[in-house]
Amino acid sequence: MTTQAILDAIQSPDSTPADFAALQLPESYRAITVHKDETEMFAGLETRDKDPRKSIHLDDVALPELGPGEALVAVMASSVNYNSVWTSIFEPVSTFNFLERYGRLSELSKRHDLPYHIIGSDLAGVVLRTGPGVNSWKPGDEVVAHCLSVELESSDGHNDTMLDPEQRIWGFETNFGGLAEIALVKSNQLMPKPGHLSWEEAAAPGLVNSTAYRQLVSRNGAGMKQGDNVLIWGASGGLGSYATQFALAGGANPICVVSSPQKADICRSMGAEAIIDRNAEGYRFWKDESTQDPKEWKRFGKRIREFTGGEDIDIVFEHPGRETFGASVYVTRKGGTITTCASTSGYMHEYDNRYLWMSLKRIIGSHFANYREAWEANRLVAKGKIHPTLSKVYSLEETGQAAYDVHRNLHQGKVGVLCLAPEEGLGVRDEEMRARHIDAINRFRNI
Numbered sequence: 001m002t003t004q005a006i007l008d009a010i011q012s013p014d015s016t017p018a019d020f021a022a023l024q025l026p027e028s029y030r031a032i033t034v035h036k037d038e039t040e041m042f043a044g045l046e047t048r049d050k051d052p053r054k055s056i057h058l059d060d061v062a063l064p065e066l067g068p069g070e071a072l073v074a075v076m077a078s079s080v081n082y083n084s085v086w087t088s089i090f091e092p093v094s095t096f097n098f099l100e101r102y103g104r105l106s107e108l109s110k111r112h113d114l115p116y117h118i119i120g121s122d123l124a125g126v127v128l129r130t131g132p133g134v135n136s137w138k139p140g141d142e143v144v145a146h147c148l149s150v151e152l153e154s155s156d157g158h159n160d161t162m163l164d165p166e167q168r169i170w171g172f173e174t175n176f177g178g179l180a181e182i183a184l185v186k187s188n189q190l191m192p193k194p195g196h197l198s199w200e201e202a203a204a205p206g207l208v209n210s211t212a213y214r215q216l217v218s219r220n221g222a223g224m225k226q227g228d229n230v231l232i233w234g235a236s237g238g239l240g241s242y243a244t245q246f247a248l249a250g251g252a253n254p255i256c257v258v259s260s261p262q263k264a265d266i267c268r269s270m271g272a273e274a275i276i277d278r279n280a281e282g283y284r285f286w287k288d289e290s291t292q293d294p295k296e297w298k299r300f301g302k303r304i305r306e307f308t309g310g311e312d313i314d315i316v317f318e319h320p321g322r323e324t325f326g327a328s329v330y331v332t333r334k335g336g337t338i339t340t341c342a343s344t345s346g347y348m349h350e351y352d353n354r355y356l357w358m359s360l361k362r363i364i365g366s367h368f369a370n371y372r373e374a375w376e377a378n379r380l381v382a383k384g385k386i387h388p389t390l391s392k393v394y395s396l397e398e399t400g401q402a403a404y405d406v407h408r409n410l411h412q413g414k415v416g417v418l419c420l421a422p423e424e425g426l427g428v429r430d431e432e433m434r435a436r437h438i439d440a441i442n443r444f445r446n447i
């Protein structure tokens with residue numbers, strides 16, 4: 001039995017749920033992995049010199065056993081997220097530590113502790129099998145999956161599922177991720193695939209769109225409102241391209257930071273007007289490795305005021321971390337918010353605390369999105385209010401190169417990966433809606 005029969009069933013317009021339920025599943029499938037015995041392969045190298053093309057493998061792996069509350073999904077397409085870059089360069093820690101820890105939790109979670117890690121935290125595909133206790137999804141359902149894996153046995157997570165003590169990111173802190181022909185998820189991760197999108201378009205927003213939604217829009221994050229000045233770092237990147245859309249759709253005023261005229265054009269085409277090319281304007285927030293330059297924070301703040309008619313920033317959408325955090329705190333208005341979900345350039349941040357406490361600013365830590373926030377973020381995509389920012393699509397074999405591009409900041413928006421889908425453009429079920437949004441859907445393509 002191979003995955004070809006699964007693909008045939010997905011591509012046949014006549015397939016019924018019973019046909020999918022009757023499909024025999026293969027014993028193994030192709031998946032993108034990193035290997036536990038290679039975690040030291042980049043020892044001594046600078047972060048930027050660690051090459052994901054060397055650590056990322058395409059392997060045949062055994063189909064995992066299906067547990068209660070879980071689903072096996074045929075993955076038509078996935079996308080590269082930066083967490084897969086972190087996994088592939090074994091920074092800041094090896095993700096095998098997470099798998100070992102998860103493996104100690106229960107008999108079922110032991111399945112995840114393997115000498116290989118199947119990575120990837122997005123998917124669009126079709127449900128193949130559901131485990132005991134799953135009633136809302138059935139074989140044949142076309143789905144996307146968000147990446148929040150929780151056990152929900154502790155009351156700590158009952159108001160906000162991100163606060164579960166056993167909260168994990170699927171395909172990063174768990175095994176059997178989305179960069180594969182088949183993935184294992186908890187059924188609560190499943191959400192309906194937006195019908196107007198192809199498989200690879202539907203697989204693109206998930207992780208970053210949900211994260212940007214919590215970080216910027218949700219009351220658990222910055223709670224953005226109409227008219228807010230929102231400073232968005234990396235505004236045409238994975239997170240930033242969704243933050244920019246949320247700011248524009250929500251009546252806020254995005255101030256987009258990018259690093260090239262091409263990226264500035266993308267932000268302009270989304271509807272942003274205030275755009276700062278950090279490269280062209282040459283900001284040097286650090287004089288050397290350990291000394292920041294407040295004069296540069298001020299120059300940056302003056303530039304922002306030129307765009308806003310003298311106003312300062314209500315919300316900073318932070319993720320570059322060490323390199324920008326001092327500037328981010330400085331340019332925030334009195335009472336404003338810096339919301340952070342990452343530290344790409346370094347996690348030991350330094351900022352001048354006088355500007356925080358004297359001006360009553362707040363720093364909010366944000367991480368992915370709870371079940372409900374992920375659902376709401378997907379709903380906005382399904383309604384055509386937020387669009388995928390897919391630029392380039394790679395084959396499963398080329399995933400190492402795709403991750404390399406993201407690591408080296410050579411990409412725009414999101415980078416897609418075809419898993420079972422034999423070509424781009426398949427899986428669209430609502431052509432009429434697609435036609436209405438086609439320019440926005442294609443905005444990032446092939447640039």
Ligand SMILES: C/C=C/C(=O)SCCNC(=O)CCNC(=O)[C@H](O)C(C)(C)COP(=O)(O)OP(=O)(O)OC[C@H]1O[C@@H](n2cnc3c(N)ncnc32)[C@H](O)[C@@H]1OP(=O)(O)O
Nearest residue numbers: 082083086091092093121147169207211341342343367368
């Ligand atoms: C959706 C996409 C997201 C992204 O892309 S995010 C970007 C990628 N992600 C990352 O870069 C994060 C990677 N993760 C990490 O670097 C680490 O994961 C953390 C630093 C977040 C956590 O470190 P750790 O060592 O795994 O966990 P500990 O909580 O520090 O636990 C170690 C031991 O320390 C004890 N401990 C924790 N807090 C306290 C405390 N407040 N007082 C005393 N002890 C404490 C614990 O219990 C435990 O102990 P015991 O080893 O015995 O089990």
Ligand SMILES: NC(=O)C1=CN([C@@H]2O[C@H](COP(=O)(O)OP(=O)(O)OC[C@H]3O[C@@H](n4cnc5c(N)ncnc54)[C@H](OP(=O)(O)O)[C@@H]3O)[C@@H](O)[C@H]2O)C=CC1
Nearest residue numbers: 082211234237238239258259320323341342344345367368
């Ligand atoms: N906690 C969470 O839930 C999540 C965390 N993350 C993390 O967020 C980070 C960004 O992810 P994502 O947006 O997908 O990545 P991308 O690489 O797609 O985009 C990030 C953008 O940030 C900008 N950037 C990078 N380095 C710097 C720097 N030193 N100074 C200023 N700008 C910089 C770049 O834009 P430009 O060059 O145009 O300025 C880049 O395009 C990663 O570390 C990722 O792991 C991501 C999603 C969820």
